[in-house]
Amino acid sequence: MARVRLGALTAVVCVVALAGCRCRAPTPEQEAQRYLTDARFRRAAMEASLVNPKNIYSRQRLDAYGLETRGWDLLPEWNPRSIQVGAAQRAQLERGASPELDDATAPLWDGATPTSREGWLALGQQVFFRYPLRSEPLAAFALSQPELAEQVGLERSSDGTYPGLVLFRDVDGVTRVGLTCALCHSAHEHGALVVGAARRHFDYGKLRLAHRDQSSATIEPGLAARLARWGPGRADVTEDDDEDPVAIPDLWGLASQEALTQAGTIAQASPVALALRQETQLLQSNHERVRPPRVLAWALAQYVLSLTPPPGPAHPPSPRGEALFDRGCRSCHSNAAFGGKPVDASAVGTDLALAKGRARGTGLYRPPALLRVRQAAPYLHHGAVSTLEELFSPARLEPGYLGSPLGPGPVPGHRWGTDWSADDRAALIAYLDTL
Numbered sequence: 001m002a003r004v005r006l007g008a009l010t011a012v013v014c015v016v017a018l019a020g021c022r023c024r025a026p027t028p029e030q031e032a033q034r035y036l037t038d039a040r041f042r043r044a045a046m047e048a049s050l051v052n053p054k055n056i057y058s059r060q061r062l063d064a065y066g067l068e069t070r071g072w073d074l075l076p077e078w079n080p081r082s083i084q085v086g087a088a089q090r091a092q093l094e095r096g097a098s099p100e101l102d103d104a105t106a107p108l109w110d111g112a113t114p115t116s117r118e119g120w121l122a123l124g125q126q127v128f129f130r131y132p133l134r135s136e137p138l139a140a141f142a143l144s145q146p147e148l149a150e151q152v153g154l155e156r157s158s159d160g161t162y163p164g165l166v167l168f169r170d171v172d173g174v175t176r177v178g179l180t181c182a183l184c185h186s187a188h189e190h191g192a193l194v195v196g197a198a199r200r201h202f203d204y205g206k207l208r209l210a211h212r213d214q215s216s217a218t219i220e221p222g223l224a225a226r227l228a229r230w231g232p233g234r235a236d237v238t239e240d241d242d243e244d245p246v247a248i249p250d251l252w253g254l255a256s257q258e259a260l261t262q263a264g265t266i267a268q269a270s271p272v273a274l275a276l277r278q279e280t281q282l283l284q285s286n287h288e289r290v291r292p293p294r295v296l297a298w299a300l301a302q303y304v305l306s307l308t309p310p311p312g313p314a315h316p317p318s319p320r321g322e323a324l325f326d327r328g329c330r331s332c333h334s335n336a337a338f339g340g341k342p343v344d345a346s347a348v349g350t351d352l353a354l355a356k357g358r359a360r361g362t363g364l365y366r367p368p369a370l371l372r373v374r375q376a377a378p379y380l381h382h383g384a385v386s387t388l389e390e391l392f393s394p395a396r397l398e399p400g401y402l403g404s405p406l407g408p409g410p411v412p413g414h415r416w417g418t419d420w421s422a423d424d425r426a427a428l429i430a431y432l433d434t435l
C-alpha cells in the first residue's frame, strides 16, 4: 500500500510541477500540447504512472519509452490505410480469394490536429474502429466460414460490416485482415452496436482450436487444454507466455478511475496516462516496427474516456439497498463510477494470478466501475461468477460449488455481502440494478 500512495503522490506532484503552476490543474488543451510536443514530459508522466516498476509491463516501458535518442522514439510513425471488413471482403475470403485494398483508400488520418473536443472524439472513434493492432490470420480464417465466425463472436452489423475487423495495408506493404479495439470493446445488443461494451461472445481459445483442427497447425497439448477452458469473453493481453486470460471489461466510467486495468497496473493522475497506454499498446501489438502518430493516441484516449453506457432497463429505486451499499461497499467502490482505488489483493482474496503475475502484477486489485453492472457478467477479473445473485451468495464460497463458468469448485474472495440476510442481499442487488 505504501508504494501505491507514494506513486499517486509522485504523480500529483509531478503533474503540478510540470504545469509550472502550484494551484491549478492543467487544462485539457495544455495537457494535449505537452503530451504531443514534450518528450521529457511524456517520460516523466510514464514513470509516474507505473505502479510496480518491476513487472514486465513497466520494465518494457522504462527501457524503451520517451528516451528521444534511442528506443521507441526512433520508430517511424504509421498512419495506416484500412477499411472495415464488410460483405464483399467476407465473400472473397469465403471463396478462398485474398481481398485487396483499393489503392485509392486514404490513410486513416489526414494529418490535421483537431481543434475542438468533437474533432478529437471523431478522430478517436476512427482509431478505435480502424487502426489495426496487428494482422490476425485467425480472423481471416474464421471469416471464410460464416458459421465459425458467428460461433466465436465475430459479430456482424446490419450493414454487413464486422466491427473490429479491418482489411489493411500492413507495414510491409501486404494487404491483410487485422483486428482493432472494437473487436473486444464493442458488442451488439438488440441489434444495435454498443461501443465500450465488452465483446462477451468473443472466444479466441475456441477459434485457435478450430484452426488447429482444420489445418496442419499443432498446439502443445497442455496449451490446447488451457485454450479450451478460456471460454468466451476472456482474453490474454499480457506479454508473458503463461496464457492467463482475464475477462474483457466494459470501458465505462474510466475517467473516474484512479487506476487502469484490473490489477491497477497504471496510476491515472490525468488523461495522459491512458494516452501513454494506448500509444505503447499500439506499437507493441504491431511488433515494435512502427508507432502510432501521437495525435491518434491522444484522440483514442479521449474517445475511450468519453464512453458512457446506453440507458439500461428502468428499475425502481432501492433506498434500503443504497444505504446498505453506502455502509458495506462504498469504502472501496468510492468514486463517481462506483469503482475505486486499488486495494491489497490478499485482502480481496480472489484468485491471485493476475495481481501477483509477472506481466502486470502490482499485488493489488482495483474495484471496477459498477455502471450497468447487471450487464457486466461474468464477474470478477477472471469472469468466475455468472450472476450478481451468485456473487453475493455464500454458496459460491463452498467446496462443492458447481456454478462457476470456469469449472467446479469454490470461487473464493470478495466475501462482502455474502454473510448478509437474504433480504438485505435482495435489497443490495435491487440497488445495483439501478446503477
Ligand code: HEC
Binding pocket: 128, 133, 179, 180, 181, 182, 183, 184, 185, 234, 235, 236, 237, 246, 247, 248, 249, 250, 251, 254, 259, 260, 261, 262, 263, 278, 281, 282, 300, 304, 360
Ligand atoms: C483481444 C481483445 C482486446 C483488444 C483487441 C483490445 N482490448 Fe482492451 N482489454 C482487453 C482485456 C482482456 C482487458 C483487461 C486487461 C486487464 O485488466 O488486465 C482490456 C483492458 C482495457 C482497458 C483498461 C480498462 C480498465 O478497466 O481499466 C482499456 C482502457 C482498454 N482495454 C482499451 C483498449 C483499446 C483502446 C484498444 C485498441 C487499441 C483495446 N483495448 C484493444 C481486451 C482487448
Ligand code: HEC
Binding pocket: 262, 325, 328, 329, 330, 331, 332, 333, 343, 347, 348, 350, 351, 365, 366, 367, 368, 369, 370, 373, 376, 378, 379, 380, 381, 382, 391, 414, 416, 417, 428
Ligand atoms: C475492500 C474493498 C472492497 C469492498 C469493501 C467491496 N468491494 Fe467490490 N470489488 C472490490 C475489488 C478489488 C473488486 C475486483 C476483484 C477481482 O476482480 O478479483 C471488486 C469487484 C466487485 C464486483 C464485480 C464487478 C465486475 O464487473 O466484475 C461487484 C459487483 C462488486 N465488487 C460489488 C461490491 C458490493 C455490492 C460490495 C458491498 C457488499 C463490495 N463490492 C464491497 C473491492 C471491494
